Amino acid sequence: MTLLMKIIDLRSDTVTVPTPEMRRAMFEAEVGDDVYGEDPSVNQLETEAAALLGKEAALFVPTGTQGNQIAIMSHTSRGQEVIMEAESHVFYYEQGGIAVLSGCQTRPVPGVNGAMDPDRVEAAIRGENIHYPVTGLVCVENTHNRSGGCVVPMENLMAVAEVAHRHGVPVHMDGARVFNAAVAQGRPVAEVVAPVDSVMFCLSKGLAAPVGSMLVGSQAFIDRSRRARKLLGGGMRQAGILAAAGLVSIRSMVDRLAEDHENAQTLARGLNEIAGLRVDLATVQTNMIMFDIDDARWDAESLAGAMTRAGVVCNANGPRRVRLVTHKDVSAADVAEALDRTAQVVKAGPDGKAAGYMY
Numbered sequence: 102m103t104l105l106m107k108i109i110d111l112r113s114d115t116v117t118v119p120t121p122e123m124r125r126a127m128f129e130a131e132v133g134d135d136v137y138g139e140d141p142s143v144n145q146l147e148t149e150a151a152a153l154l155g156k157e158a159a160l161f162v163p164t165g166t167q168g169n170q171i172a173i174m175s176h177t178s179r180g181q182e183v184i185m186e187a188e189s190h191v192f193y194y195e196q197g198g199i200a201v202l203s204g205c206q207t208r209p210v211p212g213v214n215g216a217m218d219p220d221r222v223e224a225a226i227r228g229e230n231i232h233y234p235v236t237g238l239v240c241v242e243n244t245h246n247r248s249g250g251c252v253v254p255m256e257n258l259m260a261v262a263e264v265a266h267r268h269g270v271p272v273h274m275d276g277a278r279v280f281n282a283a284v285a286q287g288r289p290v291a292e293v294v295a296p297v298d299s300v301m302f303c304l305s306k307g308l309a310a311p312v313g314s315m316l317v318g319s320q321a322f323i324d325r326s327r328r329a330r331k332l333l334g335g336g337m338r339q340a341g342i343l344a345a346a347g348l349v350s351i352r353s354m355v356d357r358l359a360e361d362h363e364n365a366q367t368l369a370r371g372l373n374e375i376a377g378l379r380v381d382l383a384t385v386q387t388n389m390i391m392f393d394i395d396d397a398r399w400d401a402e403s404l405a406g407a408m409t410r411a412g413v414v415c416n417a418n419g420p421r422r423v424r425l426v427t428h429k430d431v432s433a434a435d436v437a438e439a440l441d442r443t444a445q446v447v448k449a450g451p452d453g454k455a456a457g458y459m460y
Contacts, residue, residue, distance in 0.1 A: 106411075106412045107412065107435070107438070108412050108414060109412060109413050109414065109431060109435045109438060109439045109442075110414045110430070110431075111413060111414060111415050111425040111426055111427070111431065111439065112414050112415055112416050112426065113306070113416075113426050113428075114278075114306040114307045114361070114388060114426050114427075114428035115305060115306055116428070116430070117305075117306070117307070117309040117428050117429055117430050118309070118311070118430060119309060119310065119311045119346055120309060120349065120354075120429075122349050122353070123309070123310060123311070123345070123346040123349045123350070124346075126345040126346060126348065126349050127342050127343070127345045127346050129345070130142045130341045130342050130344070130345035131341060132339040132340075132341035132342060133339065133341065134338050134339065135161070135336065135337060135338060135339070135340045135341070136331070136336040136337075136338060140338075140339060140340055140341040140344070141341065142340075142341030142342075142344040142345050142348070143161050143340050143341050143344040145344070145348060146159075146161055146315070146344040146347045146348050146351075147159040147160060147161055147315070149348065149351060149352075150302075150315045150317055150347075150351060151317050153290060153291065153351055154290055154291050154294050154300060154302075154317045155291030155292075155294065155295060156294075156299075156300070156317040156318050156319070157318070157319050157320045157323070158317070158318065158319065158320045158322075158323035158324075159315050159316065159317040159323065160315070160316045160317075160323050160326050160327055160330060161313060161314075161315060161340060161343075161344055161347070162301075162313070162314050162315070162316055162330055162335050163312065163313060163314070163335050163337065164313075164314055165275070165277045165301055165302075165303045165305075165314040166194075166195050166198070167314070167330070167333060167335055168301035168314045168315070168316045169190070169191050169195060169198075169240075169273070169275050169301050170195065170198045170199070170202050170203070170333070171316060171326045171329040171330055171333065171335075172273045172299050172301060172316060172318075172326065173191070173198075173199055173202070173203045173205065173238060173240070173273065174202055174203045174326075174329045175299075175322055175325040175326045175329055176237060176238045176271050176273060176298070176299070176322070177203050177205050177237035177238050178235075178237060179203065179204030179205065180204060180205070180234055180235070181203075181205045181234055181235045181236065181237030181238070182205060182206050182207070182208050182227060182233075182234040182235065182236050182237060183199055183203075183205050183206070183207055183208065183236075183237060183238045183239075183240060184208045184209075184210055184222060184225050184226070184236060184238070184239045184240065184270075185207060185208070185209060185210070185239070185240040185241075185242075186209070186210060186211075186212040186215055186216075186217050186240075186241070186242060186245070187209035187210060187211045187212065188212070188215070188245070188247040188248065189209075189215070189240060189242045189245070189246075189247075189275065190242055190246050190247075190275055190277070191240050191242070191275055192207055192209055193247065194246075202333075205234075205237060205238075206234060208225050208236075210222055210225050212245075214245060214248040214249075214251035214384060215242055215243070215244070215245025215247075215248045215251050215253050216245075216251075216253050216254060216257040217241070217257075217261055219257070219260040219261050219263070219264045222239060222261050222264050222265065223264045223268075226264070226265070226268045226270060236268070236270050237270070238270065238271055238272070238273060239261065239262075239265040239270055239271070239272045239273070240272075240273050240274075240275060241253060241258060241261060241262075241272060241273075241274050241275070241297065242274070242275040242276075242277075243258065243274055243275075243276055243278075243279055243282045243293070244277075244278045244279070244281050244282045244285075244386070244387050244389075246277070246278075246389075247418075248384060249381075249384045249385065249386075249389045249390065249391040249424070250278065250281065250365075250384075250385075250386060250387040250388055250389030250426075251384055251386050251387075252281075252282045252285050252286060252386050252387065253282070255286070255288070255292075255293070258293075258296050258297075259296045261296075262296035262297055263296075271298040271299070272296070272297040272298050272299075273297065273298065273299045273300070273301075274294060274297040274299070274300045274301070275301055276293075276294060276300045276301060276302040277301065277302060277303045277306060277314075278302075278303065278306055278307060278387065278388075279293060279294060279300060279302045280302065280307065280308060280355050280358060281307055281358055281361075281362070281387040281388055282387065283355075284355065284356070284358045284359050284362065284387075285362060285386055285387050290355075294317075298318055298319070298322070299316065299317065299318035299319075299322055300316070300317050300318070301314055301315070301316050301317075302314060302315055302317075304346070304347040304350045304351070306428075307354070307358050307361060307388060307428055307429070308347075308350035308351065308354045308355065309350060309354055309428070309429050310343075310346040310347045310349070310350040311343070311346055312343045312346075313343050313344070313346075313347050315347070354429070357429065358387075358388070360429075361387075361388040361427040361428055361429065361431075362386075362387055362388055362427075363433075364388075364427040364431060364432075364433055364436050365385055365387065365388045365389065365390055365425075365427045366385060367433065367436050367437075368390055368425060368427065368436050368439065368440065369382055369385040369390045369392075370382070371436070371437075371440035372390065372392045372425075372440065372443065375440075375443060375444045375447055376396070376447070376448075377394065377395050377396025377398075377399070377447055378392050378393070378394060378395070378396070378443075378447065379392060379393045379394075379395055380392045380393075381393075388426055388427045388428065389424065389425070389426050389427075390424070390425045390426075390427075391418060391422055391423070391424050392422070392423055392425070393421055393422050394421045394422070394423070396447060398450050398451055399447070399450075399451060400417075400420060400421060401417035401418065401419060401420055401421050401422055401423050402417045403451055404417075404423060404446070404447070405417045405423050407446045407449075407451065407453065408423075408442070408443055408446055411442045411443075411445070411446050412442060413439045413442050413443055413446075425439075
């Protein structure tokens with residue numbers, strides 16, 4: 102490999118950089134103090150995001166994790182229990198924020214590719230008993246990160262929400278990549294989120310804004326959430342400079358997600374042709390690929406490290422599993438190059454010397 106080789110960053114769609122249109126919009130953004138409700142760019146973003154998702158109101162927040170935690174704080178009371186899929190982001194990757202910030206305990210329910218069995222959700226909802234915590238919330242995740250970007254089927258989502266609502270329990274969606282789910286299903290995003298009471302979605306992943314997420318729901322829910330955002334230090338004052346990029350995201354970056362999905366399919370099929378690597382193609386539904394390593398010479402950390410040194414930057418996602426994510430800054434040509442480099446790395450082996458190949 103030459104020192105001038107192009108770096109193909111497939112770690113996550115969080116590594117996207119803002120488009121020229123976003124940079125211009127940020128430079129020209131009209132701003133005010135958002136904590137006073139006076140930033141016109143933020144206000145416009147919140148209005149358009151709520152309308153796009155078919156909800157009453159929206160709130161601009163710095164991060165997806167903060168958005169999820171604000172939602173849980175706003176839906177629950179201390180001492181309640183929150184049901185979520187056992188591999189979900191709110192359970193796995195948010196540092197126990199449900200306990201720390203909301204004073205609630207978690208009730209993980211095993212799922213299949215992120216989809217919980219509605220009967221198991223119903224069984225997890227607590228009955229009237231003074232020994233039990235009250236079930237305060239059900240969380241779903243769409244697309245589902247740890248399953249490799251799988252889409253939660255609409256029938257499943259509707260069934261889980263019906264069960265929760267029948268028991269008087271609200272439903273929050275961690276929709277960090279919900280636009281990927283909508284594009285993959287060929288549905289308007291408002292239809293995808295219609296069964297749930299609140300949704301968080303990220304502007305800073307596939308939609309390519311530099312910073313920010315949105316929380317949407319009823320007006321009363323957003324009013325509570327605005328107070329929680331202030332408590333958590335999320336009042337960002339002249340945040341319109343960031344919101345301006347978010348407006349470009351939701352106006353012009355949604356439909357192009359189909360390109361990322363196409364590139365992910367190409368990448369997955371190519372990886373399956375490399376001896377020693379294996380992809381379950383049924384799980385490649387959006388812009389993520391998880392491949393398993395059957396070659397006994399490699400584990401995930403060592404292969405991901407070797408690929409990274411060869412300019413295909415990626416992360417291990419388990420002892421023998423590596424995750425790759427396509428996004429707007431990875432072209433079809435980059436995918437072809439990444440496959441070629443990966444094939445050479447795998448063939449060369451951990452010492453990097455086989456077939457005269459060095460990395």
